[in-house]
Structure formats: C-alpha cells, structure tokens
Amino acid sequence: MDHPLVSVIILTYNNFNYLEQCFDSVLCQSYPKLEIIISDDCSRNFNKSSVENYLRNNKRENIVDYKVMQNNKNLGIVKNLNHTIKTSKGSYIVPLDCDDCFYDEHVISLLVQKFLKTGANIITGYRNVYDKSLNKFLYRLPEKKKIKLFTPDHMDQLFEELCRRNIIASACTSYSRKLFEQYGYLDESYKVLDDYPEYLKLVRLGERIHFINTTLIKYRLGGISTGKAINPAFEEDINLVLKKEILPYPEKISKRLYRVKLYDYRRRTEKNVNLFLLSINYFDVVLIKIVERLKFSIKTYLINKYQI
Template sequence: MNRESYPLVSVLIPAYNRPDTLKIAIDSILDQTYPNIEIIICDDSSDDRVSEMMDSSYSHLPQIRYFKNEQNLFIGNWHKCFDLSSGEYINYLMDDDVFHREKIATMMSYFLRFENITLATSYRQTIDANGEHIPPIYATQRLYREDRVMDGKMLGNYALSHCLNVIGEPTTVLFRKKDLIDRYGFYQGKQYVLLNDMAAWLSLLSKGRAVYITDAMSYFRLHPNQNNETLGANLFSEWLDLMIASREDGFLDRDDLYQMALRSYRDRVGGYPAYAKDIDRIDTILASL
C-alpha cells in the first residue's frame, strides 16, 4: 500500500517556549512507522527560540506546517491547531512529551479493525527532565494486564469515580476528528482549562468504545515547569463540574458511582479552605441522593 492509502493522521503541537524538548517531540513523530502523518505546530511562545529552531531544522519538510501566533492564544492555540488540521484522525502532542515510534500505527490498527471506536489510549511511561524513565505516579499506573476494547462510559466512569485522569494527557490519546463535535476541552457547554483533556475524553467516550493498550505508546515528561503548575489550585474544582455535568451524558448513572466520585473529590480537597464551597455543594448533593 502506498502512503495515501492510509488515513491521514494530524499530530497537533501547541508549542510554548520549549525549543529543546519540542525538537525531541517532533523527531519522535518523524520516526513513526505509520506512513501518513502531517504535523501542525502553533507557537504561543513569548520569544523567537522556537521559530528559530523550526527554521533551522524543519523548514525543508513539507509534512510540517508551522505557525507563529501574533499574540498569546492560550487555550485558543489548541483550537487553532485543530482547525488547521486536515487529517481524519487527531493526536495532540505536548511539546515536552515523546511518542513511541509505533504509537500511531498501533492505535490506528484498532480503528481500522474494530467498529465504533472513538478513543484509543495506552499506558504512558513517565520520564524526567532528562528523558530517563521514572516510576509511575498514581494517575499513570498501568490499568490492565492485557489490551482491551471496552465501552467508553466504563472507562469514563473509572476516571470520574476515582477523580483521576487515568485516560491520559493530550499526548496519550488518538481519536477521529469528526467524533469531537465540540471544540477541544468543551464539555456540556463549558470550556475547561486545567482539565481540557478530560473534558474532551468524556465527550468522545460518550459516543462509542475505547481502546486501552498496555504497552507504553508515549512518554510523559514530569518537570518543574509544567503549565499546570501555574494555573492555580482552585481550578481543581473543574473535577466537580465535570462529575456533575457527566451525569447528563450518561456517566455515573448509578447513585453509588456518583457518590464514590463525589467522595473521592471531597477526599482530595478536604482541609483546603479554597474548596469550602465545593464541600458544601457535595454535601447538598449527597443528602439528596
């Protein structure tokens, strides 16, 4: 089969001030065994280091489309990447993460073999600032011992009831573009910021089946300068908003699951004064069930 016989996959990178790790990320896409990939990079950087690196290293490659934003778009940069993409399938890649070279081929094989798949994810290997493997954190523990195809709501319920993004960061998930009807990070009419990935995953999981792959198909870099370290602690409240909104979409459909989710959230934030209103809100909901 020639390259054009394979569905086009768009890998989207919302870049920001990390030319060194961005280069590693791009090289991991160029090393993919899957033959039909385009790369869209929208650069929200506050300086020219990324644009200079792109000019010197990748300006000769037609499969890479690079755009430098005139002003910082923040979450809008994610939408810009999506709108500029031409692929039937989408995989975001954070500019400090890395793909396994078989990632796209492995995940696409499930979409091509099975019907009604709306999301493919996998175990993700945590790495440090230098790219060395480190032990998993709680959210990145391997979920299963074997690959599996499952009902999307089953995976969504597991994440919601544990108040934990076990599905993965944006780098981890591959999905079909047409299945994400709302903009990335929108769920039930609200744009999520800290949990834009979970919001997108719930939207996708509500529509079909999920694939979980036990091998590490991506590498999640943990380092002191990650964006979510600067977004503000009170944005953790987005978990509670997602739990409540998800009930309207068929998640947490049993009261015991909903109670487990609410109590998991309360356990996570209990003792922090900033979340006093959330605790009151949870107590009111629990009393009504």
C-alpha cells in the same frame, strides 16, 4: 493499502528545552503519510524560522506537509488545540506534548491500524513515565488492572473511575476527525484542561474509548498536572470539571463517591467555609481521603525504592 493522512500536533508555550528530541521522535516514524503542525501560543522567544529550518532539513518523504504557526496572543491550551485541529487536514489527529516523545518509530502505524480495524473515534494506550532527563524509567500507566474498564461492558465503571481521577493521558490519546464532527470541538470554557472534561463527556454520552495494548509515549514528569507548583488556571479548570462534568450526574456514580466530590467542590470553592465544620459534616469522606493518602504514600515509596 490506502494510507489516510495523519496530523501530528505539537503545542508549545515557553518550553523549548526538549523540542528537537520531540521532533526527532516524529520525524523517525515509519508511517508513510504524515502532516506536522506546530502551534506556539505567543511565547516570549519562539524562533519560528529555526523550527521551520529544522523540520525542512530533517524531514523525510513521509512528511507530506508541515506548518509552524504562532498566535498573536496567548489563547490557552484548549483554544490553541482547537485552532490547530481545525487547521489540520488529517483523518486522524495525534497530539504530542513538546516535552514528550513517541515510544518508537512504529507508534503511528500501530495507531492507524487500530483505528481502521475497530472504527474507533478515540484511542489511548500505555505511557512509560520517566524522570526529567527521559533516561530513568519510573513506571508504566495506566495500571494493568484498569485496562478492563475500556471494554464495552465496563463503560459505567470507567465513568466512575474517571470521576475519581483521570487515568487517561492526553499525551497518548489520539482522535479520528469524525469525533469532532459528531461531538464538536473541545470545550473552550476550560483554559488548560483539554483532555479530562472531554473524556468525562464522551464516556457519559456512550462513546467508547478504545485501548491499544502497546506503549505509545515516553512521558516526562514535570508538566502542568505533574509539577509541584500550583497552576491557578489548572485549579480553576478542576473546579469547573466538578461543577460541570461530575456533580450534575449523581445517578451515574455511587453515593459515596458523590459525597467525596461534593466535599471537594465545597472545600475548593466556598471562600468562607469553616473547614472544621465541613470535615465534621463529611467525616466519612475525610477518613476515605486519609486512607487513600496512606496508600498513595506507600505505593510511591515502593516505586522509588524497588522500581516496581
């Protein structure tokens, strides 16, 4: 059997607490033909030689090549990822966040089997969510009831669901190089959101996102999209998603959801908006959000109390 080269891409930026744990989850993979590329986005104290030594001393024969790169200036996640994808040589590209780990040693082998069997350009799967120590399992995502949305007959519903919220994690989504040859690289008008705008664009254009029924990632809470601190670049990117990927396509989503997104965009971007008047004009949307917040609070409480 021919084994196409797989490029595992790890981006770093001022976050090295769990790097060896991340590396070890790659180095133990059973797949026989891997390339590892680490690209640091101009961190303050990135030790390139130490990373190279660790990979050199711990790699096995299945690691056919590895590269450790450091940008001279900070590019942001999207530009850094594009640069790293262009540098890579694999037929398939598997990004891995530097604070996460592959679920087990068979992850990449299963992904390649799925790519070859289906001819997919993009594949996602389950991630198990843990606390910061990666010891306490919290829950599994996406929810099982969402999995049917990844079938060919439900692509319109998947686009609408993605407009509500991103249910696809970049942490467990992999790509064929053919995807970038067909659609181009990631949109660099975004700074930190490498995944969400891309999923919206691809599904809107009719590209199926395949789902593999296995857990791919041990996902550690506390990243850009899960941490409590407000990230200005993330907030700007979310505003741009609304403006560029959702609001121009009202015919593809329900009228109610369109009103919700229009309310969100106005509330987030109109500096002199009167929130009281806006809430009156969008009273139906405010009620929807109150109900959603209550449901989320109840669900979070049950998860924390009963580990469901």
